[in-house]
Amino acid sequence: MSDVEQHPLQPFLPQGTRLLMLGSFPPSRRRWCMDFFYPNFINDMWRIFGLVFFGDKERFVDRERSVFLREDIIRFLEKKGVGLYDTACAVRRTKNTASDKDLEIVTPTDLDALLRRIPTCVAVVTTGQKATDVFTSHFGMRPPKVGTSAEFTFDGRLMRLYRMPSSSRAYPMKVERKAEYYEKMFVETGLKD
Numbered sequence: 042m043s044d045v046e047q048h049p050l051q052p053f054l055p056q057g058t059r060l061l062m063l064g065s066f067p068p069s070r071r072r073w074c075m076d077f078f079y080p081n082f083i084n085d086m087w088r089i090f091g092l093v094f095f096g097d098k099e100r101f102v103d104r105e106r107s108v109f110l111r112e113d114i115i116r117f118l119e120k121k122g123v124g125l126y127d128t129a130c131a132v133r134r135t136k137n138t139a140s141d142k143d144l145e146i147v148t149p150t151d152l153d154a155l156l157r158r159i160p161t162c163v164a165v166v167t168t169g170q171k172a173t174d175v176f177t178s179h180f181g182m183r184p185p186k187v188g189t190s191a192e193f194t195f196d197g198r199l200m201r202l203y204r205m206p207s208s209s210r211a212y213p214m215k216v217e218r219k220a221e222y223y224e225k226m227f228v229e230t231g232l233k234d
Contacts, residue, residue, distance in 0.1 A: 045147050048130045053078060053115075058124035058159040062174050063150075064140050065127045065171040074108040077115070078125040079208060081121050082107050085216045086168070086208035087114060092220035093227055116188060121232050124159055126150065128167075128175035140211065141171040158196055164190075164230045169207040176202065188222045189228075201230075 049067060064078070072081045079086035087109045088096035088191045091100030094117070099118075101110045118125070156162060167173040182202070185191040190203040203226045206212055206219045227233040 045131050045133055046065075047177060048127060049077065050076075050126075052124065052126040052158070053132070054124040054126075054155075054159050055119040055122060057122045058162050059122040060164050060166060060232060061124040061126070061156070061159060061162050061174070062166045062168060063172045063174075063176060064125075064127045064168045066127050066144055066146075067133050069137075075111045077109075077111050078127075080109070082109070083210050084208050085210065088216050089208060089220045090114070090117070093224045094219065094233065098216060098220075113192060114142070122161070123232070124162070126155060128152070128172045132182050141169055141207075144171060146171075146175065149175055149179070152176065153195070160198075164203060164226075165200065166205050166226065167202045168205050169209070169212075173204050188225070203230075 049070065060203065067078070068081050074080055074082040078145055087101040088098040091102070092098045101114050103110055128150050129144065129146040129148065130150050133145040134143055135145055137144040165176065167176050173184050180193050182191060182193050185202060185204040187204055187206050190201045190202055192199060194200070205226060206214050206222055222234065
């Protein structure tokens with residue numbers, strides 16, 4: 042059994058965060074092309090953002106160097122009020138892969154503390170099955186189907202949980218189709234006209 046791995050990043054919670062996106066846990070460092078969330082170059086999250094907001098899946102991609110444009114991504118997220126973190130702070134990789142099914146959560150994220158840090162947040166997005174399961178289990182709610190949402194209450198705040206398709210290439214859906222789901226959610230949350 043592998044050793045316990047601590048989360049390598051701090052939560053990204055820009056001032057005025059309206060939407061919190063939660064994945065499960067980053068891949069191992071050897072798969073990173075940048076020091077930020079969704080760092081694996083074959084992950085489609087930043088291509089989805091490019092498609093939804095700019096009509097260009099390469100908007101946040103430096104194809105020549107096979108990296109994402111980290112500073113552009115951060116500026117954009119700060120402008121839109123999108124926060125990022127994961128539902129696990131410490132994990133064991135049971136098979137030394139980046140796959141959710143091979144992650145054993147040792148320390149779940151303190152979701153209450155995280156949400157209290159962002160009082161302007163109105164919606165949470167889970168970007169995979171494990172993240173959805175951890176979140177819905179914590180809040181005692183039924184998981185919404187992929188592409189849908191459900192209301193929940195936290196500290197007297199009525200909020201909405203969106204369950205989006207995973208941005209991993211292992212999830213069997215074209216990036217353009219994934220972007221359609223994300224676009225609907227961004228429109229509903231007021232982040233996109």
